[in-house]
Amino acid sequence: DVVIVQQPKSVCVPQNYPVTLSVQAVGTGPLRYQWFDGQQIEVPCATESRLQVSLKKSESYICRVSDQYCNCIFSIWVRVKVLNLPVPPGWRGEPYIIAQPTPQQSVRHGDTITLKCLAFGMPSPQYQWYHNGHLxxxxxxxxxxxxxxxxDHVGSYLCSVSNVLEERWSEAADIALTDKVALLIGNLNYTHHPRLMAPIMDVHELASLLQQLGFRVVSLLDLTLQEMEAAIDKFLQLLDRGVYMFYYAGHGYEHLGRNYLVAIDAPRPYRTINCVCVQRVMCNMQERRAQLNVILLDTCRKYKQSGPTSEINPLAPLGNTVYGYATEDAEAFEVQDGGKSTGIFTKYLNKYILQPQKVTHILEQVSEDLGKDQLVSGKQVVEIKHTLKEPRALTDPVGTAGHTMELHLRDACWRQANLPGRKLLDFPCGVQVELSFSALFSNILLVFGMVRNSGTMVQDCTVDLHSEPVMEDIFSGPGRSDEMHSLLLSKADNPDCSLRLCCLQRLERSLVIKVELHYTHRDRKLRLTECREVDIGRPLIASCRFSNRGPADRRQEAMQHTVGHKSNTRQSSHLPAHHAR
Structure with missing residues (x-):
């Protein structure tokens, strides 16, 4: 028998580099050799144990070894990989890396990560990848x-390249997940202050536009002080090195150079301790050293008391913060635009926000348009401040370097905001009812019921939906416009019934949807009712368990001041169809 004792070795070399492939075999009597190329065609004059080639393009080879008794055996296939790149003088076949992995990559969640390391070598080098030092x-x-x-895939990657001559290491490649997160809060149903309309559409439309820009958006309506602070704390956990936006629409004011956002449960009159301090939020955002922080406030700024003017105090040397206030020492107005209520600042903001321009330029365009609006000309002027060291846009790609526990924490928080999947319920009478779900806001769930199979013995089916516990419907109060109801129903295709579940941040246990099916039995001619229940857990923002959060800390300085009755509310404008924020 013929036995190969040494197989040929694949190589990776430059063009026209001389290569010798060899095979060693043992057997009875003299042995004969014949080399074949990748098309299994005999290589002319290649009848020795050694094959010398000098190639311009890559090729594969195999060698047949036979004896005088017609016994034969084939070697393994080997590859001569040829690349049009040079090697340094005196190269002897040790691994020489010619293509390093990209030093930094930013990818989105769910994308594919691709890294490449390529090296010359005789024999061809072996590759082994490492992640954060682990094979x-x-x-x-x-x-x-x-x-x-x-x-789990974020961090530093290295590739070991080796052959029998030497081992080399690639340069490090840092993989980061892109991160664009926005927290949008709109307060409208105030307990002790005038109610508002515009925050509903303002938050909804801005959320939709930001999602088009790749933002992960948390949009919340009607938050108490405890809920606002809990939402902001959760938002801050998501921050690292990306692009982040905090937006607020509702009542607000300025006091002693600081700006405050009014929660829906703020008393009348209220103190600064009853509100959220904008400067505290801004400071916490800046501490994260993000590529870009954007703070946009569509709220009043009236009744500033004596004291220093409001200003941004960036953390040296980087602030990377853009601050847009709907007004300077004035009221912010709501306007009826095409049958819907909107804050006039947010109206023009939404007009430009998708443009690939630096954020400060977008806000300047908003300011110009607002200044030209005859309804508020001279009454509302946008304030723009920033601490940017270089131009930044909401459309910019973002990324972070390194492998941090904070990234795991951010992802864990984000995964909590879950939307229930479709449910198909079978009733004893043979009817099937499908439940589907849609998130209008992060704390408002729409439930739709649709009869999918009416069965053979029933007719005139109707479906009613209820929840346990019963959740407040903030849209059912007086003064809500028809266009608001059309917005709520636009999320489903002609459902048989729907249910709005608002203020999910106050949910303290699993949410149960009760489905009542009413129908007439064809034979008995009786009107009957059957019920089914389905537990959907803690949907959307409810999983963050805001209600379990203890009272927030307050700054001692905030406890010393009380703001008078007039500073509590937005003022009604003398302009028709306008209301101050």
Whole structure:
């Protein structure tokens, strides 16, 4: 028998580089050799144990070894990989890396990570990838591909390149997940102060536009002070090195150079301790050293007391913060625009926000348009401040470097905001009812019921939906416009019934949807009712358990001041169809 004792070795070399492939075999009597190329065609004059080639393009080879008794055996296939790149003088076949992995990459959640390391070598080098110093099993090719990127994949990657002569290491490649997060809060149903209309549409439309820009958006309506502070704390947990926006629409004011946002449960008159301090939020955002922080406030700023003027105090050397206030020492107005209520600042903001321009330029355009609006000309002037060291846009790609526990925490918080999947309920009478769900806001869930199969013995089916516990419907109060109801129903295709579940942040236990099916039995001609229940857990923002949060800390300085009755409310404008924020 013929036995090969040394197989040929694959190589990776430059164009026209001389290569010798060799095979060693043992057997009875003299042995004969014949080399074949990748098309299994005999290589002319290649009848020795050694094959010398000098190639312009890559090729594969195999060698047949036979004896005088017609016994034969084939070697393994080997590859002569040829690249049109040079090697340094005096190169002797040790690994020489010619293509390093991209030093920094930013990918979105769920995207594919691709890293490449390529090296010359005789024999061809072996590759082994490492992640944060740990060997990656079965990741031993030139190209490392990881599908469905998530937080566990963030960090530093290295590739070991080796052959029998030497081992070399690639340069490090840092993988980061892009991060664009926005927290939008709109307060409208105040207990002790005038109610508002515009925050509903303002928050809804801005959320939709930000999602088009790749933001992960948390949009919340009607928050108490405790809920506002809990939402802001959760938002701050999501911050790292990306782009972040905090937006508020509702009542607000300025006192002693500081700006305050009024919660829906603020008393009358209220003190600063009953409100959220904008400067505190801004300071916490800046501490995260993000690529860009954007703070936009569509709220009044009247009744400023004596004291220093409001200003941004950036953390040296980087602030990277843009601050847009709907007004300077004045009221912010709501306006009826095409049958819907909107804050006039947010109206023009939404007009420009998708444009690939730096944020400060967008706000300047908003200010110009607002100044030209005859309804508020001279009554509302936008204030713009920033601490940017270089131009930044909401459309810019963002990324972070390194592998941090904070990233895991951010992802864990984000995964909590879950939307229930479709449910198909079978009733004893043979009817099937499908429940579907849609998030109008992060704390408002729409439930739709649709009869999918009416069965053979029933007719005139109707469906009613209820919840346990019963959740408040903030849209059912007087003065809500028809266009608001059309917005709520636009999320489903002609459902048989719907249910709005608002203020989910106050949910203290699992939410149960009760489905009542009313129908007439064809034979008995009786009107009957059957019920089913389905537990959907803690949907959307309810999973963050705001209600379990203890009272927030207050700054001692905030406890010393009381703001008079007039500073509590937005003032009604003398302009028709306008209301001050």
């Amino acid at each position: 990656l099993p079965k990741k031993n090719n030139e190209i490392l591909e990881i599908k469905s990127a998530k937080a």
